[in-house]
Amino acid sequence: xxxxxxxxxxxxxxxxxxxxxxxxxxxxxxxxxxxxxxxxxxxxxxxxxxxxxxxxxxxxxxxxxxxxxxxxxxxxxxxxxxxxxxxxxxxxxxxxxxxxxxxxxxxxxxxxxxxxxxxxxxxxxxxxxxxxxxxxxxxxxxxxxxxxxxxxxxxxxxxxxxxxxxxxxxxxxxxxxxxxxxxxxxxxxxxxxxxxxxxxxxxxxxxxxxxxxxxxxxxxxxxxxxxxxxxxxxxxxxxxxxxxxxxxxxxxxxxxxxxxxxxxxxxxxxxxxxxxxxxxxxxxxxxxxxxxxxxxxxxxxxxxxxxxxxxxxxxxxxxxxxxxxxxxxxxxxxxxxxxxxxxxxxxxxxxxxxxxxxxxxxxxxxxxxxxxxxxxxxxxxxxxxxxxxxxxxxxxxx
Numbered sequence: 145x146x147x148x149x150x151x152x153x154x155x156x157x158x159x160x161x162x163x164x165x166x167x168x169x170x171x172x173x174x175x176x177x178x179x180x181x182x183x184x185x186x187x188x189x190x191x192x193x194x195x196x197x198x199x200x201x202x203x204x205x206x207x208x209x210x211x212x213x214x215x216x217x218x219x220x221x222x223x224x225x226x227x228x229x230x231x232x233x234x235x236x237x238x239x240x241x242x243x244x245x246x247x248x249x250x251x252x253x254x255x256x257x258x259x260x261x262x263x264x265x266x267x268x269x270x271x272x273x274x275x276x277x278x279x280x281x282x283x284x285x286x287x288x289x290x291x292x293x294x295x296x297x298x299x300x301x302x303x304x305x306x307x308x309x310x311x312x313x314x315x316x317x318x319x320x321x322x323x324x325x326x327x328x329x330x331x332x333x334x335x336x337x338x339x340x341x342x343x344x345x346x347x348x349x350x351x352x353x354x355x356x357x358x359x360x361x362x363x364x365x366x367x368x369x370x371x372x373x374x375x376x377x378x379x380x381x382x383x384x385x386x387x388x389x390x391x392x393x394x395x396x397x398x399x400x401x402x403x404x405x406x407x408x409x410x411x412x413x414x415x416x417x418x419x420x421x422x423x424x425x426x427x428x429x430x431x432x433x434x435x436x437x438x439x440x441x442x443x444x445x446x447x448x449x450x451x452x453x454x455x456x457x458x459x460x461x462x463x464x465x466x467x468x469x470x471x472x473x474x475x476x477x478x479x480x481x482x483x484x485x486x487x488x489x490x491x492x493x494x495x496x497x498x499x500x501x502x503x504x505x506x507x508x509x510x511x512x513x514x515x516x517x518x519x520x521x522x523x524x525x526x527x528x529x530x531x532x533x534x535x536x537x538x539x540x541x542x
Contacts (some may be wrong), residue, residue, distance in 0.1 A: 210398045219401060221449050226359040229351070238270040242358060244350060245333040245417075249279045249320045250291060251313075253341040256459070257291050263344035265298045265305065268351060275329060276305040279320040281313050315428035317410075322426040325417070333417060340411040343370075344457045352454050353414045364419030364446030365438070367396065368412045371455035374462060381460045384467070388460075392452060400450035405442045410434035412456040419446045429484060432477030439485060443492045 213219070221227070233240035246264050250257060264276050278295055282288045288309070295307040310323055321338070324330070335357055339345060345368075353366040369392045375385040399406030410433075420426070423440040430436055438448070461467040 207394050207398045210402060211394055214397065214401055220453075221356070221400070221451055224401070225356055225363065225449060227355050228359060230355060230358060238273055241270050241273045242334040242354060243332050244269060244274045244354065244414075245330055245336040246274065246276045247279060247321060247324050247336055247338050248277065248341060249281070249317050249324075249338075250341045251281045251317075252284050252287050253282070254284075254287050254290070256342045257287070258294050259344055260339060260341045261291075261294050261298065261305075264339060265301075265303045266347055267345060267349060268347040271302065271304065274304060274350075275333065276303060277324050277327075277330075278305065278307050279324050280307065280309050281316070281320050283313075315426070318426040318428040318433035321433075322428075325420070325425070330417075335414050336417055336420070337414045338411055339456070340458070342459045343411050345412070346456070349454065349456070350414070353451065356449050356451075357414065357416050360447075360449075362445075362447050363449055364416045364441050365408060365448040366414045367400075367406070367409060367448065367450045368454040368456050369396075369450075369452050370409070370412060371457045372460050373457050374459050377460075377462050380464070380467060381462055384460045392450075396450045397452055400448060404447035404449070406438070406448055406450060407432075408434040408438040408448075412458070416446075419444070422446075430477045430481045431473040432481055435478060436481055436485075439481070439489075443489065 230241055246267065248260055248264055250260075253260070261276070261278060267274065276298075278291065280288055280291050282291065292307050295305050298305050306327070306329070308324060308327070310320065313319065315322060325336070330336075335354060337345075337350065337353075349368070353368065356363055356366045370388065372381070372385050372388070375381050396406050396409075419441050420437065422444050423437060423446075425437075426433055427436055442448070461470055
C-alpha cells in the first residue's frame, strides 16, 4: 500500500513550514474569528443575563410589597376562603366526613419507612373514612419485606392500610402515584393527601387542610409548609434551610394570595381527586411531575391554597450527591416543562399574560441555582475574552 507524506494532508498554505509556524498561523486565524463571532455572542448572553437579573429584582420588590401587605392586614387563608371545622352529624354519622386517601410513595427507604407509615396511620380522622396507601417501588427484596411487615402490623391494629407494588418502575414517582389512583377502592375517595417517605405529618393535618376543599369547590390543592428536622446537621443543610424558608415564607405565600397559583411541592399537600383527573392525571414526561400537574390543573381553572402555619416534618439532603441530584432535577425539569407546555398555555382561555408570568417566575425560582452558575461563568468568560482581545490588539500594533 502506498504511503502519502504527511505534508499532503495539509493545505498548500501550510506546506513547507515548520510546526511552530503552523501553530502560530492557526492561532492567528482563531484570533481573527474570535473577534467578530465569539465576543458579540458573549455580549448577547450577558444582555440576556442582565435582563433576567432585572426581572429578578422587580420580582423581589413585588414580593416584598405583597408580604408586607399580608402582614399588616393579616390576610390568612382562613380569611380569604371559607374554613369551618367539619362537625359531627347524628343522622349521617361518619359519612358526613369525606373519604380521604393518603399516598406514600417509597423506593428503598430503609431508614425512614416506619416513621412515615406510622405518622400517616396516626392521622386523626374517622377510621372508616381514610385509606392509607403505601406505594412501594423498592428493588431491594429485604426492604420490601420490611415495609410489607410494617403495613401488616398497622393493619392488625385496625388501620385501613393498603400495600401496593408494581412489576416495574415505569414513570418512577409519577407512575407510582398514577397506578395508585387506578385501584377500585380509590373511586370512593374525594381527596388524596401525598407524603414522601421522609415526611411525618402531625395528627391534625387533615383537620386543618380538608375543610378548605370541602367548603370551597373551586380549590383543587391545599399545600402545607415543610419543617426541617436535620437543618443543623451540617453547613449544607443549614444553607438549604435558609433558601427553602424563603421559598415557603415568601414565594409560595405570594403565589397563593395573589393569583392562587404556585408550584406544588410534590408532598405535604392534599389534592381534590376530581382536579387531578380533569387535568389529565400524573405524567412522567419531565422530572418535575408535581409542577406539571399543578400547571395543567391551574389551566383548567382550579385554585391553590398555601397554609404556611401548617408544617410537616421532613429531612434535607445531607450529602453532596443527594443535594446535587435534587438541584439538577429542580433546575432542568421546569425549563423542559415550559418548552412542552408554552403552546398549551398560550392557547388557553385563562389570562395568558398573568399565568405565563407566574409560570416563568416559578421556573426562574426553581432554576436559580443553575442561573447563578451560568451568569458567573459568562462573566468570567467575557472578562477573559476582553483581556485576550486587548493583548491581541496590542500585539498587532507592535
